Amino acid sequence: MLLRLHAPLVLPCDPECSVLRDAVVDVVDGRIAHVGPRADAPEFAGEVREVTGILLPGLVNTHAHSPMVLMRGLGGDLPLLRWLREAMWPAEAKLKPADIRTGQLLGAVEMLRNGVTTSAEMYFHGEQLVDAVLAAGSRVLFGAAIMDLPGLPWRPMTDEITRWIDADGLRFGPHERIELSYGPHSAYILTPEALGEVADEARDRGALLQIHVAESPEEDLAQRESHGSVPRLLEAAGVLGGRVLSAHSVHLTPEDVRIYAKHGVGIAHCPGSNTKLASGIAPLRSYLDAGVAVGLGTDGPASNDDLDLFEEARLAALLSRVTTLDATAMRAADALLLATRGGAAALGRDDLGALEPGRWADIVHVDVDDPAFATGLDASDDQLLANLLWATGTRRVKDVWVAGEQVVEAGETTRVDRHEAQAGVREVAKRLR
Template sequence: MPRRFRAPVVLPADPSCSVLRDGVVDIGDDGRIVFCGLAADAPPWPDLLVTELPGILLPGLVNTHAHSPMTLLRGMGGELPLLRWLREIIWPAEARLRPSDVRTGMVLGSVEMLRHGVTTSAEMYFHSEQMADAVLSTGARVLLGTPIIDLPGLDWREMITATERWIDADGLRWGPGERVELTYTAHSAYMLPVEALRLTAESAAARGALVQIHVAEAADEDLAQRAEFGSVPKLLDRVGMLAGRVIAAHAIHLSDEDIALFAERRVGVAHCPGSNAKLASGMARLRELRAAAVPVGLGTDGPASNDDLDLWEEVQLAAMLSRLATGDSTALGAASALLLATRDGAAALGRDDIGALEPGRWADLVHIDLDDPTFATGLDVPDDQLLSNLVWGAGSRRVRDVWVAGEQVIGEGESLRVDRAKAQAEVAEAAARIRG
């Protein structure tokens, strides 16, 4: 039924990151937002169910790049550099995964994200049907697809065909509240032949689908592509991929020319500062990307490379590392960092129906309570101080309630749909078998 949420502070994640004092969010019976603004300006609505929330209400966070079923592999090979970590530890372990294992890992990953206020994640992993089923069970929102990669025993042509069949059968978005969006998940230019990249681009463009792809994560991963084409972005542009919807994960080792190309083509970037720092992959040129108006969101990457799925940590790391990289303590403020995880993340994925509290968008909401030393000074402080306390101090620690498409999925910090203890036990059992 239609509902109204009222809170002392509402953060709609509009372009200026406004702070609404005594705000309301009205939700229609279809799970979309009807109104967001000051309570004094709210339209009359007879027989409306009103819920008073004693804290801060903001949009659900958007994780633009993740491999969440890797909760099963958390901590494995954690001291190795990226390419050795993949080839020696991760890919051999993944070869032992069963489809049911992927569902098990995704359930726990989805619950972990929801408890941190992350309502949407863009996922790249095997057995995507199992992943979709897992996310529908937790109530979250996801963008995913059948992985496309060239490895022994895998047929990248069949992977493209499988994605086509799925989209043609179910459509791009489906499920309650359009919780699932199907995408093309091409691993990378260094793990696919040029023909595969071209066919992926053509197939995705024909269906208006998003392509997820790793780009320029490690300095030495794409030496052959750079020697032949100049850079991976130039290669992707040549095969037509940048003419459609694309989210480039990591995008660390980019030239000025690459950034200009991404800006011209409106390519989204998934900035993953935690994973990039842990694997010593490098620091993305965040200031330059934003200055060029490249759509940038934040990603956790996988829980085996980060090693958690807390996007609030990425908010903090993005700001701190940008300041370190530029030597400028004003390089990225709390408001801009918060937008990276909400409105900007949605834009990087080519979505205008999530990431902000605006009429027509899905009612994906997060309630932050104030029972924490961070908020000891209360809410009656200047807007910039309030945002600073939220971003730098509280983070995910005070996420209490979460709604997706107007449906509550987290209450008092716990999943209302999934037994978390059981999910953790099932991951432990599967992980023990995978380790051998």
């Protein structure tokens, strides 16, 4: 595979959030081989494709439950714990394994059309979920949901994902599209001892551990009373120290943030879901200032209710500004990096989230034939980034490549018929109501 994409603007999402003009992105065997101005580009023997507008890395969704497209809109006006107990868990109890594939397939289609090429999913029936991702051509870090409830003991769930990793490896599939991980739900569902044992399994295999932490003030009162905070509980239980992703993490103390920084814990910031469920607003700026890796997550499409990471970036920036009363607290460039490079760092993946040599060629093309860019592409770098983040978002995502393979063309997925995927979800949803 040899492909050169040439565009008026390329956003490699390096730490400085540079804007490259009249630039190329070279793809060789699914990975980025070169990024830079066309005038400085090496000779290239492969296909050269001219695109208008902007090229940027595929967005990285650090926390999702995408099969929940099947329950989108249920209990939409309930607070978190009632929403779970009265709407979500009863509906999920009716799910069949094949339903997970149906839901994930449409979720993957929706994300790809929104420029999201990678998602970290915590859910059940991993074989079905992974099959849907491979069909769509996207990328996933599947976290096998591990819970300890009546009829759902935690140890068999843990043993199942351990056996899968030991059999197939941590990453597999075309261009390593699949990564397996552990998904212990939370400290209020699992005991500290169970959490510690799951973490040991993950660390032994270099696997990511995904866990919900401090999403709402009410969920973990007993854990905070016994340990002071959930991060302190996780540290005492030996959960921290490997690759750990703390989802939501809205209600953290300064000490909690220091614990996370000490152990290299990543945070999945989910502003859309957290505001819709009135769970609170995470102090994002303080996390970043402490050196904690932060990415953005949509959470489930039944609590958000979309899979739009551009929208999460806007919300993250807006909420950071208004909670600090500082219009400089989060720039457009900062928010874009959260959705790309920051998300990859939070997941412990240095092969995603940026257009840099050696990383996977997950690329998004944003068309600029839009009123948002009427001021022209010769505007300043800051103005162009502002127009992309504040005024454009997903509506101008035109083409998407994963490992250099085109999976969205002219706004529609190339591998999956969107209308058929929507019809499949519609049939399952009738049974869940």
